Amino acid sequence: MENIDKYVGKIVDMLIAFGPKLIGALLVLIIGLWVAKIVTKSVYKIMEKRNVDPSLRPFLRSLLSALFKTLIIISALGLVGIEMTSFIAILGAAGLAVGLALSGTLQNLAGGVMILIFKPFKVGDVIEAQGFIGSVYEIQIFSTILKTPDNKVIILPNGGLSNSSMVNYSNQDKRRVDLTFGVAYGTETEKVKAIIFNLLKSDGRVLEDPKAAVVLSQLADSSVNFTVRAWVVSADYWDVLFSINEKVYEAFNKEGINIPFPQMQVHIAK
Numbered sequence: 001m002e003n004i005d006k007y008v009g010k011i012v013d014m015l016i017a018f019g020p021k022l023i024g025a026l027l028v029l030i031i032g033l034w035v036a037k038i039v040t041k042s043v044y045k046i047m048e049k050r051n052v053d054p055s056l057r058p059f060l061r062s063l064l065s066a067l068f069k070t071l072i073i074i075s076a077l078g079l080v081g082i083e084m085t086s087f088i089a090i091l092g093a094a095g096l097a098v099g100l101a102l103s104g105t106l107q108n109l110a111g112g113v114m115i116l117i118f119k120p121f122k123v124g125d126v127i128e129a130q131g132f133i134g135s136v137y138e139i140q141i142f143s144t145i146l147k148t149p150d151n152k153v154i155i156l157p158n159g160g161l162s163n164s165s166m167v168n169y170s171n172q173d174k175r176r177v178d179l180t181f182g183v184a185y186g187t188e189t190e191k192v193k194a195i196i197f198n199l200l201k202s203d204g205r206v207l208e209d210p211k212a213a214v215v216l217s218q219l220a221d222s223s224v225n226f227t228v229r230a231w232v233v234s235a236d237y238w239d240v241l242f243s244i245n246e247k248v249y250e251a252f253n254k255e256g257i258n259i260p261f262p263q264m265q266v267h268i269a270k
Contacts, residue, residue, distance in 0.1 A: 025076040032072035040065045054123040059116055062141050108142040111158030115139060120162075125170035129161055174207065175234045177241050181248055182223030184258040189216055192226055195255060199247045200230055205240050207231045223260045 044061050116139065121127050125136050127146070132154050134146030144161055146154040169175070183192055193214045200212045210231045217227035232240045252259055 021079055025079040028079060029072060029076040032075065033069065036065065036068035036072060040068065058138055058140055059112065105142060107159035108157045111160070111162035112139065112141050112143075114162045115144070115158055120166060121168050121171075125168055127169065128167040130156055130164060132156065169237075170234060173234055174231050175237045177228075177230045177232055177237060177244065179228040179230075179241070179244060179248075180217070180225055181228065181252075182220065182225045182259060183252070184260045185224055187224065187257055189224070189226075191255070192257065195251050195257075196226065196228055196248060199244065199251060200228075203240065203243065203247075205232055205236045207233070222262050 040061055043064060044057060047057050047060065115121075121136055123136050123139060126134070127136060132146060132148070134148040134152075134154055136144060137147045137153070138145045139158075141158075143158055144156050146156065148154060181192075181196070196214045197212070200206045200214075206212060207230075212228070212230040214226060214228050216224065218225040228244070230240070230244070249259070
């Protein structure tokens, strides 16, 4: 019984000594995290109202949240009585080990910072990178999220994205629509050009400057190929591409212009 009383007495003494500190640390942790969440949301709303670049908002929100949480945890540990100098030294050593183990993750972090600084693309741009094409939905700390035209979500690591080749289809306000149409040998070239030019002029989305071009580009095995180059506003690119294809096909049928398909003639010698 005496031993039990001693242990109970020690526990009571420890609770009296460390209880207030432990409760204070828990209160700092709970209230601090709650306040940090509210402040982070408030800062994000302020960024929205002040039209801060949409590419920066998620990054700054994540960075601010991580900073607040780190400071709150360190403050709570300090209240408990843990020596912060030793803790920071241990944290530094652990950070070095984790950094070596997560070199790929740190590369993605550095890539995200480079993307946000140099801005090779922004939220809403259509890009092609690492074999994928899609609209940039969000730029996060470690990765960039794309949405494809058929609504698939693609997550690309920022490390590879910042160090590899990329095509930004939205960077310029104008794009050139390139089309090729094949007609049968013997077709009047001027007639073909006139039909295509008339279709381009009748489409208000095709820009007058730079001027559209229709040229005979190739004498292929089974067709005479005409290349069409028309300039449009970037947002109209796909609509014009599909529309001109359909209109040229209908116009050729109406004018009796034959669109050949690959075929081979075999002569048998006796």
